[in-house]
């Protein structure tokens with residue numbers, strides 16, 4: 343059963359039906375805008391010129407207006423001499439006539455005098471007093487632009503539906519249009535919802551995140567020809583929702599909200615729209631973006647985007663953007679697609695069409711698409727993607743190597759010179775900068791060390807950044823064999839100091855792993871180098887103490903709490919939620935926390951055999967050995983090993 347404040351999804355509709363629900367709102371309106379403000383707008387009417395351009399015969403060179411016949415036979419040896427009858431400046435109405443045997447000095451753009459039919463360029467003349475000697479003949483019409491030669495009165499100069507850029511605006515100005523009839527830009531109200539959302543620039547309270555959707559969607563509104571109006575962040579209260587919706591729907595042509603669309607108890611958008619207006623759709627058979635709400639309020643279209651940024655932006659692009667483009671008269675963009683082979687097997691979700699973001703890379707067999715699997719909660723998945731693959735609702739799996747069609751976000755794909763996949767490290771940012779100085783582009787994708795090794799095996803990554811500790815206590819090298827990439831090259835990178843991070847001043851006097859039982863810790867994710875090191879140290883300790891490993895970890899509170907990054911460990915300690923956690927020294931230093939060293943961690947690079955000879959790879963290897971890189975590493979608290 344459902345009640346008014348909590349509603350499960352009713353029937354999920356297809357993406358096509360979701361768009362159809364908005365068809366009654368596909369309307370346009372016109373307005374006149376001053377010429378200097380029409381850039382980027384779309385013409386709402388055909389424009390016919392009311393004047394000739396130019397409006398009179400004019401000289402197109404500085405020189406002498408003549409009767410062409412008077413110059414015939416002239417050459418360097420025997421110039422023709424004509425009497426100068428006067429001078430005409432641009433903007434003058436000529437007061438003189440050109441009679442046979444005379445010439446009139448004339449400026450570029452000035453009106454041709456009666457009797458003249460050509461202009462001799464000044465470079466081809468000499469003057470002596472009131473005589474001009476012409477050294478080269480001209481033919482009738484030479485160096486003259488005739489009235490209406492550019493545009494004739496009544497001529498259609500621009501068509502309805504044209505986007506106005508500098509090229510079109512020069513025509514509008516030439517025909518003297520002061521105001522331009524364009525489609526009115528729809529005003530789009532943008533409302534973010536949620537108690538946890540804060541505006542960029544504000545300090546974050548615990549549990550809060552910055553508002554992403556308002557700005558991402560706002561930029562999308564501009565890209566598609568609309569005018570965003572930011573309504574800020576509305577708290578999760580029915581009255582606040584109602585007020586915001588009523589206000590926005592009386593002022594805007596389209597209302598976009600984000601968040602609070604799903605089935606949770608505090609997700610009130612459904613009932614609010616139902617109360618203020620009418621819900622037309624709740625739930626689309628698409629991933630990401632399932633909980634989308636489409637409706638109307640005050641006769642205005644309403645789209646409730648899901649809260650997750652990638653979901654919000656995807657639904658904006660698929661559902662809201664076409665409506666905004668129609669309202670503003672923007673043409674539909676051309677969709678570029680490319681064919682690529684899937685780099686790894688991808689499980690899909692049955693019953694929902696999936697728009698899977700993918701990155702593209704070049705392999706010896708053509709393009710490969712690797713899925714960017716960060717989930718719709720991540721903001722970097724769309725940034726890192728080149729496009730997406732549409733996976734039909736009946737498809738459950740796409741096998742590695744099968745051909746897919748990738749819809750590109752931008753018509754030009756820019757491949758990086760070097761693709762680094764693996765564990766993220768600040769050192770890679772330094773390498774990327776130094777590569778940039780040498781003219782090479784780098785793209786790095788963070789999937790952890792194991793993911794890095796695997797993408798070398800699949801031929802997707804050029805280089806993998808890894809720091810994985812083997813059971814035997816050796817970093818990285820043993821994995822080349824065990825993961826079946828014996829032909830890849832391992833290049834030693836640098837040393838990061840791993841240890842225990844504790845609060846400033848080390849109030850609990852922690853000196854090593856042996857002091858951790860009885861304390862509250864924050865752990866790292868399984869598969870991370872740091873976690874492997876921690877477990878190895880704990881196994882050693884368990885052996886020393888003669889207790890089973892499982893027993894030992896029971897005595898360490900928070901062992902099961904997994905932080906995804908080094909900085910998240912530091913944040914937990916600063917917030918007083920944990921007494922200690924393993925991490926690298928740099929993070930302790932940056933956060934002014936104390937650090938108890940445990941061992942040196944080796945951050946290395948695995949290079950795929952096929953790319954060793956590439957210029958970008960060579961540059962990368964040079965950088966690893968360079969003094970500059972060494973100096974930058976020291977700033978980060980790392981040491982070079984090679």
Ligand SMILES: Nc1nc2c(c(=O)[nH]1)N[C@H]1C(S)=C(S)[C@@H](COP(=O)(O)OP(=O)(O)OC[C@H]3O[C@@H](n4cnc5c(N)ncnc54)[C@H](O)[C@@H]3O)O[C@H]1N2
Pocket residue numbers: 534535536538539551552553554555556600601602603604605606609630631632633647648649650651653718719
């Ligand atoms: N029990 C269920 N839970 C969820 C379902 C479901 O079907 N059943 N659907 C999931 C899916 S799919 C999505 S998508 C999300 C969408 O949820 P809501 O639209 O209700 O959004 P919220 O819960 O308010 O927020 C989700 C998430 O996004 C963050 N958020 C919200 N607004 C912003 C913003 N302006 N900028 C950045 N991030 C934002 C918010 O903090 C949450 O983390 O629901 C799933 N749950």
Ligand code: MOO
Pocket residue numbers: 628629630631632633648650653718719
């Ligand atoms: O629909 Mo949600 O957007 O799958 O993540």
